[in-house]
Amino acid sequence: MSVAPRAFGLSKSRITYFEQCPKRLWLSVHRPELAETDEGAEARFAIGHEVGAAACSLLPGGVMVEAKPDLSAALATTKALLESGHEDPIFEATFQHDGVLVRVDILEPNGIGGWHMAEVKSSTKPKDYHVNDLATQVWVAREAGVPIESAAIRHLDTDFVLEGDGSLDGLFFDSDLTSNIKDRVETRAEVVAAARETLAGEEPSILPGSHCDGLPCNFAAYCEGALPPGPQWPVTVLPYGGGNHWLRRGVEDLFEIDPTMLTNPTHQRVYKATITGEPDHSIEGARSAMADWRFPRTWLDFETIAFAIPRWVGTRPYQQVPFQFSAHVEAEDGSLQHHEFLSLDGADPRRACAEALVTMIPSSGAVVAYNAGFEKARLRELCEFFPDLADDLNSIIDRVVDLLPVTRANWYHRDQRGSWSIKAVLPTVAPDLDYTELEVKDGGNAQAAYLEAISPTTTDDRRAALDVALRTYCGRDTEAMIVLARHLTQN
Template identity: 60%
Template structure:
């Protein structure tokens, strides 16, 4: 009798994480990877992770990187380093147990034959899914004979301030989770067996739900939703701030099946504007909201980067660093001038940005932003960085007013689909100012353009083109505010 051998699927920490999010995700990634949709942000996240990992290794100049040509060689190299008494740390130390492979970012030798494992993350704190990742590593390491004293998530300490170029001592904080992970570690054998059983079987069936987006957006969501009934043209999910969730839980998916009496005032306005096709507009209320704004009026928008690894002295991880602003300065009577700032040479842009603000924004001006908390924070960070300019910059922060609540309270067009972002509102008021024709269309594009332009290897002609694209985008943002405000007031 011929026996059929069941294929034994190799697993890794990332595959187990995928399984715990959704068994179907792991099955599809293994058997039907061609169905995956491209993740637009994956490349940037991967680059950040590599940069953070490189810094973590550089902080241990005596460490050894297991940079083997294949996994078999990596396992052998790791075993040799441990048996040979390498003082460590070992980077990308590779271990296998029961067909589960893990690579430890930093493995440090301690006294008494014990070890400390650290999983390096670019986040500013421990996330829930990190615990499962680390538990898998702990299980494999123990089964491979490693006596662990500590198992940590080595995350970025967001209070770190760069004081000397290239000196990142103190950038990371370790959260030792070994004791609290014991219950999760104990589940690993069963989880591995379940994952292998799923991979050996037919494609699992699972309804879509919150797991499709948490902890990561699933790359197979499009595939899994292909046979679902078409969503209503106006689903209840257009109700903002999760307003549609309770209706979905009650089996109501179509916004038009609701009655205004069942909704709060804002949601009722959304329903009425959607049902009737007539925008909600309260020009008198908008005028009252804006009539106290003084003159001149400075319509201001910043573009920023927030690198995980601080680039410039005095900056923190993930601090919003302004590299660009657009300013439409409006005088009483309607005279308008445009001013702008952009720094793409890779140097610290904060001082020249602050000086340009002081130069172009008159004292006493009312500064208008859209979602103003962001602009206030940038101005206050600049004030803290430059005491000689702090008085003017703090006064600017105090003078910031917000156009967003004016739009939210006094305008709604059904094509906004529950959003009052400037890019959702603008096409419903001034379609000719749409962002579609611009090369840089949003803040994410602007950040990507800055990183490309600031790279010393960037071709000068390409840098010039990127600068022009960024200027066009940022200027559109501030002019969009002017156009929206005028339309709201009935002008």
């Protein structure tokens, strides 16, 4: 391939790709058809758009630079605004330098003749790649003649609590990165030149590694497919990073390690179960751990939704709000009663959820969750928000016990591949109880189903179908816990 490097126009995103991995930039330009479909892209875009609009709404008097009919118009509008002495915020100001075109989320006059640049993100803190992004924006704007005196990532502030409908003052926090980006701004010209050299050359020969992790790369399947097949049981099945010790010594296959060097008891169990193919199972250990779990036992699981921009008074950005729970109540004779709660009307579900909890969960007996810290945290939040229900909710919190550590201590099947998530454990104890035929298969699906159900554009028939799918999924989760607990304690 012989293309003059200067022929390649670059965007901020492509420069970020290059800084992560030159091969990613090259593939994104020359072999885009190799990229995997990014299933979450649409949802992330929608959240980014909503957050960006909220940031603009907090700056009355700001002017939006439209890219209509094209980006040339945006460049011309930006130039005209700045030359006219515009003294209010500008949204999507557009600049070009050295073939790099950028659109700046927000430019604010700093009152002393310069400008403050803010890049709006839906995250709750700046990420590493945001710093390079910001440096590129500042470099282009300054080279285009705009006095950028300070620059920040404007992200959501997790301390913000919605106090009234639509009152978003204080939703954002500026992490000022002016000094952090100074050196990177100064070297942008070299970075851009190196990116163009990469694009003008052959496909870079770069193997997957830690550089693939920071920013999810949609060429992972292509790059990993080019590697020779790895061992069936890699050392990375040793949990808690136990495989890293061996990888640093060039050992990839669990079957090739020296087991006498394993000092962590969990690593020893995982090793033995993997080598022998025999599950590690302590029935006595599980029975002993659950001996104090009094009947009636309530097997409890929440499904939650978290909005970047809080919708309900008293909630924070990304607060996990329960919109559903399933509770199987098990009597000492093994008989079961199923209770459930689901709110799909789009209103704040917390009061109804809290009332359902205190009504449906018996006033005595253990309340069992899997990874119970999550359920306990949601219960505590409800408790704080509804003090009139605090006594009953605290009684539930006091009785919560956790099936996860019991499972972790008393069961391991090599097909779990180092994980004790319920979705990893369940197929090893109850292969028939699988989720593959369900419409809602995991927590992410449940959140997507909730959002679809509360959308005003969803038909009644579709909402009814989603209602059934969500109830089936959440009920399956508590049923799964009971099946697992019985498996752990029975021969």
